[in-house]
Amino acid sequence: MPNIDEIAKICKVSKTTVSRVLNNHPYVSEEKRKKILDVIKELDYSPNSLARHLRTNKTRTIAISIPSIDHPFFSQLTKGISNQAFDQGYKVLIYQTFYKKEIELETINLLKNKEIDGVILCSLENEWSTLEPYLAYGPILLCNEYHESAPIPIICYDEFKATYIAVKHLIQRGHTNIGFCFDTFYSQAQAERMKGFSLALKEENLLVHTEWIFDRAFDIKDGFNIFKKLDGMAEKPTAIFTGSDQVAAGIIKEAISRNYHVPKDLAVIGFDNQLICQVTTPTITSIGIPIFELGRKSVQKILENIQHDENIEREVIQLPFELIIREST
Template sequence: MKLAGTTISDIARRANVSKSTVSRVLNDKSVVNQQTRETVLSAAASLGYQANMFARGLASGRSMTVGVVTQKIGSPFYDMMMQGVIQGFTGTGYSPLFVDGQWEESTELEVIRALLGRQVDGLLLLGGGLPQQDLNELQEQLPTIVVGKEIPGWQDRCVYIDNFAGAYDATKHLLDFGHRNIAIVRGIIEHQDAVRRYEGYTAALQDAGLRVDPDLVLDGNFTAQSGIVGVNSLLMRGKAFTAVFCANDMVAYGARLALQRQGIRVPDDVSIVGFDDQAESAFVTPPLTTVRQPGVEMGAAAARGLVKVIQGQDCELPVLRPKLILRESVSRITIP
């Protein structure tokens, strides 16, 4: 039985490479062929090698940790992005530290200061509402990537989807199925996602030769409760509508519940479309037609990109196209 810990020499023999190559891989000091890197890391893992991360940080000037600021831990969509972040950092030597901004600017600033105090090597901001001036100052201090927002001047430092296109496709789907009185329950008014989704909704109506009826526009806040409140408001005012486009799936769940409580059937009487495609949306009754936002892929792409930025490499981040997922919450109606 070997009493001493696994050494670089052991890993080099197992991977059939030089000790200097093993050192470069384990310390991220220079670019190494990806296949060679994976071979070395696999050999290290099979031998049970555990690096002294504190000592490595002292030697390299890095902490080998990255701060990740999410919003509302427990939110299904942000949890998907965090799963992607974990996947993206796997095998890189970097460990994410997760904190919760709770959709409050002051809280977000507070947790970011705490991460800076921990000497993290970079930041991933999942959503959030920091002004661009604060974001620009952060970028000057250390590598920072924002997920879920498009920021002017931040080329290859943002990972986001085309929210306008997703909302346009969802609204057009309802129009194609004969709906004309289409209500919308929006998200947080100041939130970029909510703004772009509302713009997509209005553009689809206008392209169909319809005006936007302000009485069918309800303000929400991305919660199921706001879906309940929005639909109840329409029903109490006696406003005619045959479909509801919801800012996200949580809002759609609330809208469906409000309709059910009034004996209104989905989709026989009113159709519903959501946004995000949470895992539960395939199993609610009826299964929800929604716009898939690839949260896991967004988080993974951002994590991989941030590692490249920290290491001084070029980083190209994708703009991801959402996909309309057709299920059973929309029915066709006859146009009079």
């Protein structure tokens, strides 16, 4: 079987130049690139999966970007994505963005460099206008995220309605002073939650108290800190929509350590219905969503574009959710 040395010798170029062509790197003239590819084809050179890549222009690899792999939600979502990709004969590259714009752009650049066939964004760190030009290089899909105008497939659930129903549940329990937590202010999915929260209060002629709205709420530690802020307020909410089971668990733990009764003194509602909801005391009321299925559906949809070279079009697919009532409300 021929090797890179032989290809370089036949083409009268360096091994580095051959390697650059194999990896689709720049800085190789079109004349040299064509000559090298012709020789590779003639010799049926197959170093590994690169040969198939050259023949089909497909890597059979997709990339996903998530904020953090150690968050239970994104861990389960990644499992669903990886499971479906494996079933379809695809590999998955996992990029943790840590909510940083530059890391998300690194992921997208893999598409531009032809190192992957498509990208699934499980959060959105950059403005869509920054990302949209990359559609020229391949399909991009939003999963667990939302954008009001992005011309791509979006696999999600109704954040607005889920939050509306959760807050209505708190109101039906007799609460009129309700707080709200969210992670990042630039997320349109979080904006939809805020709309649902506001409408539920407005319909009951209740006020949105800005001092009871907390951002950067991601995990249990953030829940601790949020409760400490609440405890120091002269006027406190009697219920809080946390937007996260991890945050809810942190709030409950800290509240109980300070002799609060949950839900009598403070009702708490989470989001995602993670297993932690069932092991805290009290157990946590939460919005249940099919996280694993969310990942699988995302892969199925993006592979339609990749395998059939279909034009990318906007399509919003919303999976069902349910309010699961437990002891915290």
